Each structure stands twice: as structure tokens, then as C-alpha cells.
Amino acid sequence: MSVSYTPMLEQYREIKAKHPEEILFFRLGDFYEMFFSDAELASRELEITLTSREGGQNTRVPMCGIPYHAADTYIAKLIGKGYKIAICEQMEDPKQVKGLVRREVIKIITPGTVLSESLLPDQNNNFLVVVWEENEEISLAAADISTGECLWTVFSGLYRLNGLCDQLFRLMPAELVLASKLENITELEAFIENRISRCTVTTLNVPEVDSIKALPQQFFSPAELPQTDGACMVVGCLLHYLQQTVKNDLSHINCLVKYNAAEHLVLDAATLRNLEITRNMRDGSKKDTLFSVLDFTQTAMGGRLLKKWLEYPLLKTDEITARQNAVGIFLELPVVRQNIHRLLTGIYDFERILTRIEVGTANARDLVALKTSLDIVPEIKGCLQDIRDPLLAHLRGQIQSHTDAAELIASAIVDTPPFSVREGGMIREGYHAELDELRFISRDSKKWIQELETQEREKTGIKSLKVGYNKVFGYYLEVTHTHAASVPAQYIRKQTLANAERYITPELKEFETKILGAQEKIVSIEYHLFSEVRDYIKEKIKEIQQTARQIAQVDVLTALGEAAARYNYIRPAINTRNEIILKDGRHPVVERLLVREMFVPNDTVLNHTDSEVMVITGPNMAGKSTYMRQVAVLVLLAQIGSFIPAREASICPVDRIFTRVGASDDLATGQSTFMVEMNEVAQILKHATQKSLIILDEIGRGTSTFDGMSIAKAVIEHIKKKIKAKTLFATHYHELTDLAEWNDSIKNYSVAVKERGKEVVFLRRIVPGGADKSYGIHVAQLAGLPKATIERAQEILIELEQQHVCVQERVAQEQTAAANQPTLFGSALADDILSLDIMTMTPLEALNVLYKLQNQARQETGKL
Structure with missing residues (x-):
């Protein structure tokens, strides 16, 4: 017998059916609720209380919930354990809807698509990797949606799986999506389990192939597009997966790069691990690695770039020399280096802030952090002004000031805005006249009422006139019956009392409308103005991204100069x-x-x-x-x-x-x-x-x-x-x-x-x-072996060395005999004895081989 659930739970079940692999965060007021098996799983993994709710027909269903404003903390725990989360929001204002509120999944958060600052590692990329195998080629596409980076490559031939594994070890993806069946899936899974254990592996059901292959054309220029079907397919699958999960604008992913092994010094997984370049062998952390020694970067963007340089060294002499020249300048100019370092400490990770702006999750604090960073950019550019170096001159030319964006944020957003963008308090006074008036009304309503009361007493001559308010009739002017003859004609009677009359005026009615809706309007106007500023920045994301990447390069080059200065390094x-x-x-x-x-x-x-x-x-x-x-x-x-x-x-x-x-x-x-x-x-x-x-x-x-x-x-x-x-x-x-x-x-x-x-x-x-x-x-x-054990080992060593000398002499005698009288042994056996190499055997091995050859010789010649 099927159960008929309440309308809200039926809505939940309908949405959940479309997202069977995700934990559904179902918005109910100020909470995200989970029901049925999701509730049981989430309560166990998050260690929160599992309760129940009336489900209809006298049934109760499992339920647990978390406050929506604290969701990031709980999401981080689930993402860290490899789960995916579907965020289902209320798409209508419950106050204005009779009946069931419409709800939709607005995004799916997976380990490879997280955007919240608290969920992302500062100095590490958070890569999502998609793999496609076709015609004995493995194509790979990877994106860090938090920074907008996107790359692809192809591995072919007998050892294509090895190439894939090496690249995965360099990327250390948070999530690997298999868009097709892989021939050696067992070996790949074993490698991931052993070397990239925090990587979540999922599969993708690919829809219509032609539409997927055409998808990259919507994001990238023709010069960037792959030329092979497999590569086009894997990039298309990557973009399709992002569209299905992020469910937002992805235009910040606007640059596609091909990884070409011929352009880099190739480091396979074993070499990166054995040399402990960016991760140590103990716990996979940065500690005691080459990365940790060189990392004098001051920004998260610079830290990520230095790690990338270490994992993808250069091959071309001119490119290496160009970097050396820049590092040499920062070594020779300590004042410039230190000034840039000081300025870089004030730079936020605006590469990731731009992504949050693009997908609509940035708050006012993000905009202030961006503005603070952009204010520093011209000073950094100024530090490079007098340096005559081709690479640094190029970087200086690519760094833009973006003063229009910084000035807009400065004029619109307060210095210390609240975290939420839905509660007001983030737009600066003087930026918008209507907002200022509403704030004045909301903040100074008592003063306004007192002024109105004084003003009306003076106009009418009624000294007992007063302004009042109640929830039923709103604001009013109250006049006793004694002064009824003095009431002005523009007063409109609203209520009659035993000893007084209550009136309203157009001015008071307008004030009432304003004051009662002021706070709600303030929040609405502030969010609208904030969105306008955010949209303005959004139009300039590509050029600001370019500046962020150049700042990262300056950060790395100054860091290498700092390492050279501190550690007495020389230029090779x-x-x-x-x-x-x-x-x-x-x-x-x-x-x-x-x-x-x-x-x-x-x-x-x-x-x-x-x-x-x-x-x-x-x-x-x-x-x-x-x-x-x-x-x-x-x-x-x-x-x-x-x-x-x-x-x-x-x-x-x-x-x-x-x-x-x-x-x-x-x-x-x-x-x-x-x-x-x-x-x-x-x-x-x-x-x-x-x-x-x-x-x-x-x-x-x-x-x-x-x-x-x-x-x-x-x-x-x-x-x-x-x-x-x-x-x-x-x-x-x-x-x-x-x-x-x-x-x-x-x-x-x-x-x-x-x-x-x-x-x-x-x-x-x-x-x-x-x-x-x-x-x-x-x-x-x-x-620390025991003394007695050491002494016994020395005795055994002496015995074995003496045996070795004896065996050497014995073998030498037999080889002399075999050389002088080969017929005594037979020519083949004589050659075997002559080829004996005691230096490659233990004494016991040599004796065993020698005795075996002698026995064969006796058997063949019939001699005792």
C-alpha cells in the first residue's frame, strides 16, 4: 500500500527523484532540511540530531536540519568526505504565496565545483577533471572554476594510462569524472586510491554527442579549440558537467590551454613523489618540500602559480633565461623587492573573488576586498616603472589599474559591510538619494513626528494636538472635541472617540506609507544597488583576471629573488x-x-x-x-x-x-x-x-x-x-x-x-x-642494535670473508685447469667454468654452481 505524503514532502520526493546521487538541502524558512535516507546519512556524517516529522496518514519520516546561514561549515564536512549536495531554494516569498511555495535546485556542489572561500585551499588549485577514451586515445580536460583556469591534453599509444596517471598526480583533482568507459579502469582506480585518495570519482551520462562537441565554441576562441574529436568531446563534457552542477554563468572560464609535454620538463608521479617537490611522502602536505623552501609568495594567487612552475618546469632556454633575468633584478634591487612584498601582503585572492562575482555568490565584503586589492595595483605597477627588463616590462604593460571599478565600489559600498547581502547596511550614505531618505525616515521617525506635531500645533493654534500611532489605524493627528472648530479643512476624519477625534493628512499618510515599508524597501534597494555594482564588475572580469595573473607572476618572481637573497643562491x-x-x-x-x-x-x-x-x-x-x-x-x-x-x-x-x-x-x-x-x-x-x-x-x-x-x-x-x-x-x-x-x-x-x-x-x-x-x-x-648482536655479526662477517677468499682460490684453480685441459671437462662445460664470476655471487652460490659443473663433467667423460 503506497503512502500519501503531505504536499510539501511530495514536493521533496519529486525533486529528490531528479537528484538521486546528491544529498538534497531542502530550504524551509531559515533552515535546510533533509528527509528520509538523506536525513539518516547527513545526521550520521555531520553528527547532528536525527528527528522525525509528520509525513501524512499518521506516518513519521526521518528528518534533520541545519541553519541556512551556517550551511558552509556543514557543506565543507560533506564535500571533504566526497559527497555531492543539491541546494534547493524557495523561489517565491512565502509571505506572498497561498499554499505550497515553489522550490528548485539552484546548484549542485561537488568536490570539484565548490566556490565558497572557506571550502577552498589557498595555495592549491581545486581541479575538476573529465576523462574520455576513444580510438586508443585518452583525452583529459581540467578546470578550476574558482580561478577560471581550463586545460586539456591527449595521451595516446601503449602507455597512455601512465601519462594520464602522471598528469592526475600533478593536478591532484578533487573530482574525476569518467565520461566514457576506460579500458584499464581497475589500474586507474588503484592508482587514485593509492596516490590521490581524496579524489571523488563519478561517471557522466553523456547526452547527444554532436551538441557536446559543439559546446566549446560557445566559450573559447577558434584558435584555442582542440582539433581532434576526442579532445573536443572531453572539453565539451567538462563544460556540460559544469553547466549541470553550477547552473550559472560560466563566462569567467574564457581561456583554454593545451598542456603539451614537449614544452615542459616532464616529471612523472614517481619523480614528483620521490623528490618531494610540492608534497612530502609522509602526509602529502607542503611541509619540508622544495615548495616550502621557496615559498616567499605573499598572495594565494602567487602560491598557486609557484606550485605550478615547480610541477611544470620549462624546456626552452630563452624562457628560462627571461625568468632568471627578472629574478636577478629582484635580487640586485632589495628595496624594490621589499616594497613589492609589502604591497602584495594587502592583495586578496581576487582571482577567486572574480569567480564568485561571475556566478553571483560574491557578497559586499568580496567587493571591498577586490577594491582594496585594485587600489594597491597601481603602486605595484609603479615599483616596476623604472626597471628595464623585457619580462617585467611585459608584466607591467599587462597590469591594468581598473580605477573605475575601484572607485565605483568605494563610492557605493561601506568599508565594513555585513556578511549577508539580504539584510541591508552595505550601501554607503550619499550614494543613492531615495535610499538615504528611507534611512532617514527609518532612523529619525520619532524626530520627524515630534517636528510634525510642533508644526501642526503652531499652524492650528491647538496646543493639545498630538500625533499618535496604533496597529489598527496607523498614524493619526488627535484633537479633543473642545478644539473641533479649529481643525483645518484638509484634515480627514479617521476615527471618533468619546472625547476626541482622530485625523490624517496627505503628508502624514505619505509618511506612514514610507515608514512602514521603509526597512523592507531599504533591504530591497540595497540589494538592487549591490547587484548593479556587481554586474558592472562582471563585465570587466576578463581584463581584471589578466591583471590578477600578472600580479601572481610578479609575486613568484619576487619570491624567488627573496629565496636567492636569503639562502645565498647563484644564477646557473x-x-x-x-x-x-x-x-x-x-x-x-x-x-x-x-x-x-x-x-x-x-x-x-x-x-x-x-x-x-x-x-x-x-x-x-x-x-x-x-x-x-x-x-x-x-x-x-x-x-x-x-x-x-x-x-x-x-x-x-x-x-x-x-x-x-x-x-x-x-x-x-x-x-x-x-x-x-x-x-x-x-x-x-x-x-x-x-x-x-x-x-x-x-x-x-x-x-x-x-x-x-x-x-x-x-x-x-x-x-x-x-x-x-x-x-x-x-x-x-x-x-x-x-x-x-x-x-x-x-x-x-x-x-x-x-x-x-x-x-x-x-x-x-x-x-x-x-x-x-x-x-x-x-x-x-x-x-641501536644490541652490542652482542653487533659483535656476533662481526664474527660472521669475518667467517664469510674467509670463505669468499677460499672459494675464489678454488674457482681460480678449476678455471686454470679448464683453460689448460678443456677436454678434461668437455669444451662446453670448460667454457661455463671459465665464465664463472665469483664477484657476482655469494660463496655458497659459487660453490653450488662449481660442484654442479664438475658433476656434469664427470658424467660426460666417465672419469672419477
Whole structure:
């Protein structure tokens, strides 16, 4: 038996049926209410009381609610947990409607479409990403609707999923929308779960394809539009999804950019993570990252741009040099740098304010913040006036003052307006005559009445005349019957009392109309005037956006100048000789973290002639990994146009930086440490080029010594023969130092160690030559292993070394015999014995192989 609900609940159910995936915030007066399953879910997630409401036919339905003025706090909690929210508002004034008020969903808030300032991270973009796969191509479109940024790209070929995952890791989207079925959806979901766990994944039912493909033409210029069907489709899907959710004007999304890997130094997800460029590996935050060291930006816009520069370094020498020139000027002109920094502290995030103005959610405080920011812009422009630098001159030319917009806001909006735009108090006195009059009437009505009473007494001569008010008859002039003959002819009788008559006049009636409707009119007029100002700004959004983006660039360039000044950075030369030369290079993050000791700088030489591969040996904790990361980070820093921590440097731009550093299980996909390592190495060998920089740390340690050493050696040989990339290769396999004898461009280096008896000191200096010890027991001692365990380990080490010497002698004897009398073993077995390499095996492995070969020889020759 179906239940017949009340008309209001039937309205709720009808609207909810159209939004099954969203939590419906249903406006009832001053509250957003939720019913049925939405109420149960919201009460649990928001930890608010679950009650019930009469539903009709003696039924009660679950209900919970929140005050509408505090909605942002609750929305933030739900968005943070990946939920979507449909905001359903009253579209009519309940006071003027008999019966059920009409309600509609005015917007849908999702993790990728939030606009409220309290819900957005200041220095991070909030990207919505849409993905479309077709004809073995994956097309991606992304937008941050809070800033108006929009980009697209296409990944093709066998490794298109890898390219998609790398881009997603850079974007760190709040929401990923799948507009089509993906071939490798399981792998993508595993990557998101493991690397972008806060990303909400949803699907989009795509309507008529042709209309979706045509949608980008309404937003972007022909020069910006993608040329392929897949790219047009994914951009169209993105815009369609935004229209369905934001349900408002999206004209602030007016610039479409193609991400082209050929224009940037490519950093895959593993490299960004291993080098801790913008997020650390502990909790994914900014702390102790390269971003945190360089971030002297003063605005949220600048912080977001610096992060983008770090994740998308440049490739073109002229672009890098242009940024270096600007940073150099700010380094050389500290007064200018400090003045700009001081001015930037007063700049609000007006890039996002403009978006709120565009979609109609900005309040008067937003306009005042915009005005405050625009007032500072001419001063910043003035600081750049006398600087003769092409990039800074270009930025100065692109920065507009927008004085008309600032002056309008200043004349219309009070300095400290209220938060709400529906309660009045935000329009400045003197801006609008009628509003001023209404305010005067509302504020000074008692004074006006007293003046009217005095005035009428003087006109009529009736000293007892008074002005009164009641809710039934309104305002009136009261005259006793004694003075009835003195009442003027223009007085209109309104009420007769026992001893007096009450009258009205046209003037008093006009006052009554004004005073009774004044407050309501004040609110209405103020909102209308506010909307006019907001609409005026809205027409200028594109040009003010341009200014915001230039201010962000000035912020980043001055921040890099500040970092160079504070940390004693130098300008690296950018060369085209395919070489990397660093003298006394320092790790920019590690040197800032050291408190009780000085950072030990190191030199680096990498080229394609006599130092293409550096094989670095030495003990754990001696600084090999820090050194290799340091080289990669300094190259990256140079390619964003920054100065770097070194005494001297000359760097050629590289097309990609690859890192295989550290050990970690990939629990989300059930992959072991060794499997993760091999996957990362495989990606490097597939994608690296001669112009790449490769950082490999301890390849092959997740398996047996024999297997691991073989893999490590094969990887180096493959890089040297096939790829020819500049490579830093750290290893515990000392035997790999023999590779330097195989090729002149492979060089051995090690970490210097100073021994004093049983005491060992790691000097953290990278010196030519390979290491002959690992000092593993010493490291174990530093880690705090029990003394007895350390002593026993030393005894076992001596035994194993003695065994190794004995086995070496035994193998050497057999190899001599095989060389002198090959027929004794058979030619094939003799070759096998001669090829035995004790340096790549443990003593036990070598003996087992030797005994096996001897037994085969005896069986084949029939000799005992």
C-alpha cells in the first residue's frame, strides 16, 4: 500500500527523484532540511540530531536540519568526505504565496565545483577533471572554476594510462569524472586510491554527442579549440558537467590551454613523489618540500602559480633565461623587492573573488576586498616603472589599474559591510538619494513626528494636538472635541472617540506609507544597488583576471629573488652543450633542515663524452640518496628560472627527470617493494631519452644477490647502449664498479669515509673511485642494535670473508685447469667454468654452481 505524503514532502520526493546521487538541502524558512535516507546519512556524517516529522496518514519520516546561514561549515564536512549536495531554494516569498511555495535546485556542489572561500585551499588549485577514451586515445580536460583556469591534453599509444596517471598526480583533482568507459579502469582506480585518495570519482551520462562537441565554441576562441574529436568531446563534457552542477554563468572560464609535454620538463608521479617537490611522502602536505623552501609568495594567487612552475618546469632556454633575468633584478634591487612584498601582503585572492562575482555568490565584503586589492595595483605597477627588463616590462604593460571599478565600489559600498547581502547596511550614505531618505525616515521617525506635531500645533493654534500611532489605524493627528472648530479643512476624519477625534493628512499618510515599508524597501534597494555594482564588475572580469595573473607572476618572481637573497643562491648558466656541471651544490631542503651541523656541498659533472653514468658506491646513511636527489632538484630549480644553492653551475635543460629512489610497498595493488621498483625501472627504460636525467638508487636489492646484481648491471648497460641518458646510479654491489673498465664514460664515485680504529665517520663527500666496504654493521650499530648482536655479526662477517677468499682460490684453480685441459671437462662445460664470476655471487652460490659443473663433467667423460 503506497503512502500519501503531505504536499510539501511530495514536493521533496519529486525533486529528490531528479537528484538521486546528491544529498538534497531542502530550504524551509531559515533552515535546510533533509528527509528520509538523506536525513539518516547527513545526521550520521555531520553528527547532528536525527528527528522525525509528520509525513501524512499518521506516518513519521526521518528528518534533520541545519541553519541556512551556517550551511558552509556543514557543506565543507560533506564535500571533504566526497559527497555531492543539491541546494534547493524557495523561489517565491512565502509571505506572498497561498499554499505550497515553489522550490528548485539552484546548484549542485561537488568536490570539484565548490566556490565558497572557506571550502577552498589557498595555495592549491581545486581541479575538476573529465576523462574520455576513444580510438586508443585518452583525452583529459581540467578546470578550476574558482580561478577560471581550463586545460586539456591527449595521451595516446601503449602507455597512455601512465601519462594520464602522471598528469592526475600533478593536478591532484578533487573530482574525476569518467565520461566514457576506460579500458584499464581497475589500474586507474588503484592508482587514485593509492596516490590521490581524496579524489571523488563519478561517471557522466553523456547526452547527444554532436551538441557536446559543439559546446566549446560557445566559450573559447577558434584558435584555442582542440582539433581532434576526442579532445573536443572531453572539453565539451567538462563544460556540460559544469553547466549541470553550477547552473550559472560560466563566462569567467574564457581561456583554454593545451598542456603539451614537449614544452615542459616532464616529471612523472614517481619523480614528483620521490623528490618531494610540492608534497612530502609522509602526509602529502607542503611541509619540508622544495615548495616550502621557496615559498616567499605573499598572495594565494602567487602560491598557486609557484606550485605550478615547480610541477611544470620549462624546456626552452630563452624562457628560462627571461625568468632568471627578472629574478636577478629582484635580487640586485632589495628595496624594490621589499616594497613589492609589502604591497602584495594587502592583495586578496581576487582571482577567486572574480569567480564568485561571475556566478553571483560574491557578497559586499568580496567587493571591498577586490577594491582594496585594485587600489594597491597601481603602486605595484609603479615599483616596476623604472626597471628595464623585457619580462617585467611585459608584466607591467599587462597590469591594468581598473580605477573605475575601484572607485565605483568605494563610492557605493561601506568599508565594513555585513556578511549577508539580504539584510541591508552595505550601501554607503550619499550614494543613492531615495535610499538615504528611507534611512532617514527609518532612523529619525520619532524626530520627524515630534517636528510634525510642533508644526501642526503652531499652524492650528491647538496646543493639545498630538500625533499618535496604533496597529489598527496607523498614524493619526488627535484633537479633543473642545478644539473641533479649529481643525483645518484638509484634515480627514479617521476615527471618533468619546472625547476626541482622530485625523490624517496627505503628508502624514505619505509618511506612514514610507515608514512602514521603509526597512523592507531599504533591504530591497540595497540589494538592487549591490547587484548593479556587481554586474558592472562582471563585465570587466576578463581584463581584471589578466591583471590578477600578472600580479601572481610578479609575486613568484619576487619570491624567488627573496629565496636567492636569503639562502645565498647563484644564477646557473644555461648551456646547450648537453652537460651538467655543479660546483659545491647543496640540497635546498636538507640544508634548511640541518640545525647542529653544516651541509656538505658536492660537485657533479655529467655529459655525453667522459662522464655519462656516475656509479656511486658507499655505505647507507652516508648521503648517496641525498646527493642524487640534490642533482635532480637543482636541475629542476634551474629550469623554472630560479637561482640555485651552489658556488657555480652550468646546466643544460633536460626533457625528463626520472627517479627510482627508496623502497615502498604498493598495498593498494598488492605489489611488493621489488615489484614497485621493477615497474618504475621499466617506465624509465621505456620513456627516457638521451636528453633525460635518470636517478637510480639501489636497483635489484629486493631479490637475491645473484638476481639483483644481474638486473642492476643489465639496466646500466641498457641505459649506456640504448638510451645514453645522463645517469646517477647508486649501488651496494661493489662489483659493478668494474663497468668503468668497460666504457670510458662510466665513472666510479663513492662517499668518503674516515676510519679511526673501530670508529667510522661519514664525511658526506662524493669522491672519485669506488668503495670497497659497505659498513653495514657500523650503520646497524648507529641504529641501536644490541652490542652482542653487533659483535656476533662481526664474527660472521669475518667467517664469510674467509670463505669468499677460499672459494675464489678454488674457482681460480678449476678455471686454470679448464683453460689448460678443456677436454678434461668437455669444451662446453670448460667454457661455463671459465665464465664463472665469483664477484657476482655469494660463496655458497659459487660453490653450488662449481660442484654442479664438475658433476656434469664427470658424467660426460666417465672419469672419477
